[in-house]
Amino acid sequence: MQRSGLKPMRGELIWVWVFLGPTLIGLLFGTLGPVLAAIGISFTDWDVITPPIFAGLDNYKRLAGDPTFSKALVNTIYYVGIMVPVSTVLALLFAFLLNQKLRAVTWYRTAYFLPVVSSTVAVALVWSWIYAKDFGLLNFLLRQMGVDPIGWLSSTTWAMPAVIIMGIWGNLGAGIVIFLAGLQSIPETYYEAASVDGANSIQRFLRITVPLITPSLFFYFIITMIDAFQTFESIYIMTRGGPVNSTTTIVYYIYRNGFRNFKMGYASSQAIILFLVIMVLTLVYWRLQERWVVYDV
Amino acid sequence: MMSSTNATQATTSSPKQSLFPFQLSTWQSQRLQQRVTHTLSHLILISGAVVMVLPFLWMLSTSFKAPGKTFVYPPEWIPAPIVWENYPNMWTALPFGKFFINSVKIAGLTTIGQLVTCSMAAFAFSILKFRGREFLFLLLIATLMIPYQVTLIPTFILFSKIGWVGTHLPLWVPAFWGGAFGTFLLRQFYLTIPIDLAESARIDGASIWQIFRYIYVPLSGPAMAALAIFTFMWSWNDLLNPLIYVAELDQLTLTIGLSFFQNQYGGKWTLMMAGAVVSILPILVIFFFAQKYFIQGIAMTGLKR
Numbered sequence: 001m002q003r004s005g006l007k008p009m010r011g012e013l014i015w016v017w018v019f020l021g022p023t024l025i026g027l028l029f030g031t032l033g034p035v036l037a038a039i040g041i042s043f044t045d046w047d048v049i050t051p052p053i054f055a056g057l058d059n060y061k062r063l064a065g066d067p068t069f070s071k072a073l074v075n076t077i078y079y080v081g082i083m084v085p086v087s088t089v090l091a092l093l094f095a096f097l098l099n100q101k102l103r104a105v106t107w108y109r110t111a112y113f114l115p116v117v118s119s120t121v122a123v124a125l126v127w128s129w130i131y132a133k134d135f136g137l138l139n140f141l142l143r144q145m146g147v148d149p150i151g152w153l154s155s156t157t158w159a160m161p162a163v164i165i166m167g168i169w170g171n172l173g174a175g176i177v178i179f180l181a182g183l184q185s186i187p188e189t190y191y192e193a194a195s196v197d198g199a200n201s202i203q204r205f206l207r208i209t210v211p212l213i214t215p216s217l218f219f220y221f222i223i224t225m226i227d228a229f230q231t232f233e234s235i236y237i238m239t240r241g242g243p244v245n246s247t248t249t250i251v252y253y254i255y256r257n258g259f260r261n262f263k264m265g266y267a268s269s270q271a272i273i274l275f276l277v278i279m280v281l282t283l284v285y286w287r288l289q290e291r292w293v294v295y296d297v
Numbered sequence: 298m299m300s301s302t303n304a305t306q307a308t309t310s311s312p313k314q315s316l317f318p319f320q321l322s323t324w325q326s327q328r329l330q331q332r333v334t335h336t337l338s339h340l341i342l343i344s345g346a347v348v349m350v351l352p353f354l355w356m357l358s359t360s361f362k363a364p365g366k367t368f369v370y371p372p373e374w375i376p377a378p379i380v381w382e383n384y385p386n387m388w389t390a391l392p393f394g395k396f397f398i399n400s401v402k403i404a405g406l407t408t409i410g411q412l413v414t415c416s417m418a419a420f421a422f423s424i425l426k427f428r429g430r431e432f433l434f435l436l437l438i439a440t441l442m443i444p445y446q447v448t449l450i451p452t453f454i455l456f457s458k459i460g461w462v463g464t465h466l467p468l469w470v471p472a473f474w475g476g477a478f479g480t481f482l483l484r485q486f487y488l489t490i491p492i493d494l495a496e497s498a499r500i501d502g503a504s505i506w507q508i509f510r511y512i513y514v515p516l517s518g519p520a521m522a523a524l525a526i527f528t529f530m531w532s533w534n535d536l537l538n539p540l541i542y543v544a545e546l547d548q549l550t551l552t553i554g555l556s557f558f559q560n561q562y563g564g565k566w567t568l569m570m571a572g573a574v575v576s577i578l579p580i581l582v583i584f585f586f587a588q589k590y591f592i593q594g595i596a597m598t599g600l601k602r
Contacts, residue, residue: 005423005424005425005426005492006424006425006426006492006495006496006499006505006508007425007426012504012505013427015421015425015505015506016421016425016427018417019417019418019420019421019425019509020417020418020421020433022413022414022417022418022473022474022475023414023415023417023418023437023474023475023480025474025475026414026471026474026475026476027436027437027440027475029455029474030448030452030471030474031440031443031448032440033451034447034448034450034451034452034455035443035447035448035451037451037454038447038448038450038451041450041451041454048454048457093341094341094342094345097338097341097342098342100334100335100338102335102338102339102342104339107346108342108345108346109592110585110588111346111349111350112345112346112349113584113588113591113592114349114350114353114581114584115349115352116595117530117580117581117584117591118353118534118577118580118581119533119534119536119551119552119576119577119580120534120536121534121536121552121555121556121573121576122356122552122555122572122573122574122576122577123352123573123577125555125559125569125570125572125573126352126353126355126356126570126573127352129355129356129359129566129569129570130352130355132566134368135367135368135370137355137372140370140371140372169348169349169352172349173349174595177592177595178595181592226444229444230444230445230446232536232537233536233537236536236540236556237536237556237559251446254446254449255537258449258450258453259453259540259541264450264454267450268450268451271444271446271447271449271450272447274444274446274447275443275444275447278442278444279442282442
């Protein structure tokens with residue numbers, strides 16, 4: 001890290017405040033303040049209209065006994081547990097394929113990247129049309145293969161897989177671009193030197209490609225996981241958490257409690273739990289990164 | 298399986314071009330093997346690309362169909378007749394023109410706010426020396442870990458107390474508060490600009506503002522472009538914030554307008570797909586013209602909100 005820089009001269013220190021002013025306001029009133037407030041609100045009963053009532057740990061006790069919250073927790077882990085590994089493996093596979101100096105690489109990259117830039121709302125609308133039970137495209141294709149139509153978004157069994165499939169589809173492009181950048185940043189000379197020293201292609205793959213791609217791998221994995229924990233839009237558009245809460249995730253449940261039922265205290269306690277989960281994941285990531293990842297390019 | 302002669306041979310061909318960890322003994326069979334792997338790779342990549350693009354084609358195709366035609370199977374990918382009326386019908390069924398203007402306004406202001414405040418903070422964090430710099434920067438970066446939903450409720454209560462709920466203000470004013478992501482991205486870029494430039498400008502009598510304005514801002518074009526594109530895209534595609542803060546029909550953005558449309562006209566797929574096309578088209582146009590910055594930005598930061 002570069003620690004040098006310009007030392008403001010007499011009378012110039014004011015510029016530091018000018019440059020940092022907006023950010024400091026944001027840090028105080030946009031982030032740190034609200035986080036403390038959220039912790040405070042989580043100990044109250046508050047509908048925003050009438051004054052808050054102190055409730056102690058009641059919200060947290062209620063969470064422990066709320067079957068919908070446990071369901072939301074399980075659903076979130078289901079979503080994250082399938083979506084993140086599958087999209088990581090697929091993105092890695094496609095990035096390896098694209099890294100072979102094939103023709104039309106930019107075309108492929110554009111195609112894979114399209115879902116990443118498109119609004120989830122628009123894309124989720126198309127997917128609900130594709131998933132439609134009676135005249136949806138997917139069931140048509142399945143019928144061609146002799147499979148009976150599935151109520152993708154109306155069945156408690158299939159709604160979550162349907163949401164996951166769309167999640168993978170929408171995230172793949174970002175992973176491919178990150179992995180491709182990682183693969184292309186490995187200097188060709190490493191492979192050449194290893195070949196001169198007699199390393200075969202398996203050895204080159206295991207000793208050069210794998211260690212040098214792990215930073216990108218870890219990075220994508222954790223970013224996607226945090227993102228997946230916060231999935232909201234696709235669920236809002238496609239299922240509204242249904243049928244029978246089968247796709248209600250923590251974030252959707254927070255939205256429902258806070259902004260549908262105006263139980264701000266209860267919603268805040270759920271948000272705090274989500275915060276703790278994400279914080280633990282991030283810390284685990286940092287520790288693992290120190291141990292496993294080789295930063296030596 | 299590998300002899301030492303093969304290993305030396307491999308130095309002449311590019312080792313990266315072989316995907317599979319086996320090699321045949323002669324030069325010709327290496328060529329053959331490469332051709333087989335390339336063909337196979339193309340096959341896999343093409344089927345992947347079809348899955349990626351198909352929903353978009355389906356969206357486009359449905360948006361040009363006569364309402365009854367959506368239930369015709371096998372599906373007509375190119376509808377006959379092509380029905381243009383879905384677009385004007387969608388546009389008048391709800392005030393989509395208004396939604397469009399709202400989205401442009403909010404995403405535009407958000408982008409300006411982030412560019413200005415993040416570049417200033419990034420400049421202070423990378424160039425100016427002051428006490429507590431490292432601590433403040435770490436604090437800012439640590440806030441990236443805080444999920445959005447945690448600050449959502451207190452922020453909503455704050456905005457409702459000052460009477461901003463029901464206006465566009467909560468959707469763009471916070472962009473003028475800086476942001477950890479943009480500051481981080483620009484700081485990384487500023488650190489690659491040699492400090493000598495600033496120092497010699499300093500000796501020539503340039504003020505700190507001039508160094509920022511005439512050296513750092515002009516030199517950071519690509520990073521600024523990446524940040525601008527991401528900010529615009531996130532704001533344009535955002536659903537949760539407009540959902541919480543605006544309810545009046547003429548205040549809706551395109552995303553929440555579409556979701557409102559879905560509630561009102563559920564099942565009218567031709568109209569909904571026309572609306573979906575209109576809402577993603579501007580971002581797709583930007584994407585095609587500025588793809589380089591999108592890709593660089595993703596590769597640099599990987600962030601997708």
